[in-house]
Amino acid sequence: MVDSAARSLEAVPLSYVPELEPGDDLALAIVQAAERASLGISGGDLLVVAQKAVSKVEGRLRSLADVEPGEPAAELAEKLGKDPRMVQLVLDESTEVIRAEQGILITRTRLGHVCANAGVDSSNVPRGLVSLLPEDPDLSARRLRAELRRRLGEAPAIVVSDSFGRPWRLGQTVVAIGCAGLQPLDDMRGRRDALGQELDATVAAVADEAAGAASLVRAKDGREAVVLVRGLERYIVDADGPGAVALLRDRAEDLFT
Amino acid sequence: MVDSAARSLEAVPLSYVPELEPGDDLALAIVQAAERASLGISGGDLLVVAQKAVSKVEGRLRSLADVEPGEPAAELAEKLGKDPRMVQLVLDESTEVIRAEQGILITRTRLGHVCANAGVDSSNVPRGLVSLLPEDPDLSARRLRAELRRRLGEAPAIVVSDSFGRPWRLGQTVVAIGCAGLQPLDDMRGRRDALGQELDATVAAVADEAAGAASLVRAKDGREAVVLVRGLERYIVDADGPGAVALLRDRAEDLFT
Numbered sequence: 200m201v202d203s204a205a206r207s208l209e210a211v212p213l214s215y216v217p218e219l220e221p222g223d224d225l226a227l228a229i230v231q232a233a234e235r236a237s238l239g240i241s242g243g244d245l246l247v248v249a250q251k252a253v254s255k256v257e258g259r260l261r262s263l264a265d266v267e268p269g270e271p272a273a274e275l276a277e278k279l280g281k282d283p284r285m286v287q288l289v290l291d292e293s294t295e296v297i298r299a300e301q302g303i304l305i306t307r308t309r310l311g312h313v314c315a316n317a318g319v320d321s322s323n324v325p326r327g328l329v330s331l332l333p334e335d336p337d338l339s340a341r342r343l344r345a346e347l348r349r350r351l352g353e354a355p356a357i358v359v360s361d362s363f364g365r366p367w368r369l370g371q372t373v374v375a376i377g378c379a380g381l382q383p384l385d386d387m388r389g390r391r392d393a394l395g396q397e398l399d400a401t402v403a404a405v406a407d408e409a410a411g412a413a414s415l416v417r418a419k420d421g422r423e424a425v426v427l428v429r430g431l432e433r434y435i436v437d438a439d440g441p442g443a444v445a446l447l448r449d450r451a452e453d454l455f456t
Numbered sequence: 457m458v459d460s461a462a463r464s465l466e467a468v469p470l471s472y473v474p475e476l477e478p479g480d481d482l483a484l485a486i487v488q489a490a491e492r493a494s495l496g497i498s499g500g501d502l503l504v505v506a507q508k509a510v511s512k513v514e515g516r517l518r519s520l521a522d523v524e525p526g527e528p529a530a531e532l533a534e535k536l537g538k539d540p541r542m543v544q545l546v547l548d549e550s551t552e553v554i555r556a557e558q559g560i561l562i563t564r565t566r567l568g569h570v571c572a573n574a575g576v577d578s579s580n581v582p583r584g585l586v587s588l589l590p591e592d593p594d595l596s597a598r599r600l601r602a603e604l605r606r607r608l609g610e611a612p613a614i615v616v617s618d619s620f621g622r623p624w625r626l627g628q629t630v631v632a633i634g635c636a637g638l639q640p641l642d643d644m645r646g647r648r649d650a651l652g653q654e655l656d657a658t659v660a661a662v663a664d665e666a667a668g669a670a671s672l673v674r675a676k677d678g679r680e681a682v683v684l685v686r687g688l689e690r691y692i693v694d695a696d697g698p699g700a701v702a703l704l705r706d707r708a709e710d711l712f713t
Contacts, residue, residue: 207468208673210687313624323649362660366623367570369705370641370661372668374625384627392580392677403619404627405672411629412669415662415688416465420649430467431672448626 208430210247210416211238212423219424221258226346229425242353243432245381246343247413250361251323252424253339253377254330261288261329275299285319285329292317292331305364308332311447312376314363323420333359336377337442344379344439355427356380356435359443360410373414375406375446379439381431382406383446405434406443465687467504467673468495469680476681478515483603486682499610500689502638503600504670507618508580509681510596510634511587518545518586532556542576542586549574549588562621565589568704569633571620580677590616593634594699601636601696612684613637613692616700617667630671632663632703636696638688639663640703662691663700 215232219225225248233240240246254260268276268283272290276283279302286304290296293306297313308317310332318332333339340357348354359377364370375383383406391397413426472489476482482505490497497503511517525533525540529547533540536559543561547553550563554570565574567589575589590596597614605611616634621627632640640663648654670683 206673207466208669209467210465210669212463322653326653367705368631368661368664368703370659370664370703372629372661372664387676390677396579396583402627403671403676404625404629407625407627407629408668408672411665412465412467412672414660415665415669416463419644419660420647446625446627448624 206430208412208428210413210426210428211236212416212418213238213425213427214423216252216423216425219252219255221255221260223256224346225252225256226343226350229343229347230350232425233427238427240347240351240355240427242355243429243435244355245358245409245428245431245435246347246355247358247360247410247426247428248340248343249417249424250318250332250336250359250376251330253333253336253343253359255324257333257339259331259333260324261331262327263329264327275304279304285316285321288319288329288331289317292319310335310376311444312363314361318361318376332361332376337379337444338377340377340379340442341439354380356431358406358410358413360413362414372407373410374404375410375443378406378443380435380437381409382434382436382440383443385434404446405431406446409434463687465669465685467670467683467685468493469673469675470495470682470684471680473509473680473682475679476509476512478512478517480513481603482509482513483600483607486600486604487607489682490684495684497604497608497612497684499612500686500692501612502615502666502685502688502692503604503612504615504617504667504683504685505597505600506674506681507575507589507593507616507633508587510590510593510600510616512581514590514596516588516590517581518588519584520586521584532561536561542573542578545576545586545588546574549576567592567633568701569620571618575618575633589618589633594636594701595634597634597636597699598696611637613688615663615667615670617670619671629664630667631661632667632700635663635700637692637694638666639691639693639697640700642691661703662688663703666691 213232215235266284268287272287273283276286295307298305336359362371385403470489472492520541523541525544529544530540533543552564555562593616619628642660
């Protein structure tokens, strides 16, 4: 029997990460915050970083005043009761509109994530600005990991997270939109249960569950952009791995919709 | 600034919960397992219990040999390459078939959850048997909580969990199909961010994220049915509350599908 203590999970917010701005050094901010909280970061740890923090340091902020909405955006905005400049930004970030009704705009982003407003939002950014999702959150995760490796001598795994709605169930859950060094999926097909039968549970979305776990301890007012998660060593790998794009279902294979 | 340590989350599997059978006393098994692991259970804790364990003690097992498939089940089984008796059980548990193609059968259960095979599955049960979801997992959670309160003098919150697939994203995540004493949703609408603006993040599906967090430490071979989660005190309430049905979106309001 496996020792329970060996597989306990712990998630702790890094309270001392400061408000971030374009060009800020996120790795440095994390290292300093961990030091201030007397939390050591090791290669077996996972850091879950809120998308907003990554978008800010990467300068993925737009001023609504600078956006010139086109005809399709204006029409859609009219129908939804939204700001046409906001809708223009959403369309710019999307390859497909999935739903546009009752004030809600759900699209598939250029990266392939399906979410409300293509992840464009105005909370936790200065008034008049909105934030876009990082251009390539897997790349953001890999870069942050490399920079932490350089500073710490060892590299924690990184997940870039965002909160998404989902069909059929109320509430949003926080999922992984980028990752490096964490196995995003745990494929259990072929493994057997305690009675020797194949498991019905097939593939666990580890990166999404880890992002959700981190979210449970993070203040949502933007003051806690990073959560340290311990106890996922068995999913943490030296190579950066496929990233969160591995979590995206091929449209052709998507039987739910 | 909030002290990080005060809001850390911890999840520990109860390794000593034995293999369960119909009629077994789940509360007693949990109390004994916690004692054996020297883990105290308090009123601020959450216990996430795998659906399979609840189904077993409630006798929600069926022998495939006893199932007489009707014509619709036989036709669907033929199309999907499935056992017609299994399909009959799935249809019995469902109000609506959402998708039936490529060997996959997704339905809406009588309770309103949308998942593969209405939660009917054969892993972690003796050969020839399949398990159905608990008839009313919120009631199961409330009963278990009451029984734990009787035995311990205080009542932890309870989540009954199962792993569900989801549209657009690969892998399953573990979600709450029953709950008692845990606020299933954290409604943040109207709250403000650090800059004084309203949060875009609206309603967090706390119970689903907690179920997913627990899943990250649980052995999937059925030997660890229960996970103790600490650090969610702010979502734990004395009243049992609305249960996991509060997580179900009204069909009319479901814009995603």
